[in-house]
Amino acid sequence: GQSLEQPSEVTAVEGAIVQINCTYQTSGFYGLSWYQQHDGGAPTFLSYNALDGLEETGRFSSFLSRSDSYGYLLLQELQMKDSASYFCAVRGDLNTGFQKLVFGTGTRLLVSP
């Protein structure tokens, strides 16, 4: 099976940089995604890494290393509105061909003034 581990909570101050890690145990998958969810809202897509390396989208970057079974989301120039929960997710199992999506349990980011 697949499982993804994330820290349950991270705190930081406005303007800082924070890294949210995602370590996984899975035999193979198509890609690693990141989602943001504010309290009471639906998850929204942030990024997707199909290949190893860094993907940059504005203040957010995401990194994947398949050899290390590890990925992270990097948030720069933190703003109060970045306070939310962040989820990593993997899709598919290259061994079975199943296309199910598995999410991590999420990291709650608290940004303080």
Place this chain on the structure above:
Amino acid sequence: EAQVTQNPRYLITVTGKKLTVTCSQNMNHEYMSWYRQDPGLGLRQIYYSMNVEVTDKGDVPEGYKVSRKEKRNFPLILESPSPNQTSLYFCASFRTGVKDRISGRWNEQFFGPGTRLTVL
């Protein structure tokens, strides 16, 4: 407007009374999915569909049914709801294999607003 819609948004029901939560997307996405979200457990996939008439189980399919007769619709059916199915449910969809026509990004999954279900 490109979106995923779910109905109802809130539902309180009693044990054993069959219910259906509808989900519809207007983006011509192949992949559609249902999730439940419970405190401390994150999002767990219930069922997914790769295309019309193609459905498969996610991690927590017990007690649920789905169908995909049309590309845009993916209803979730609870034949005999029980209190342990009290949860927040999300429907989602995305385009597989190519960049999303609207966002230009790969594998961007769009979520509906959620359905909060309480089974008494």
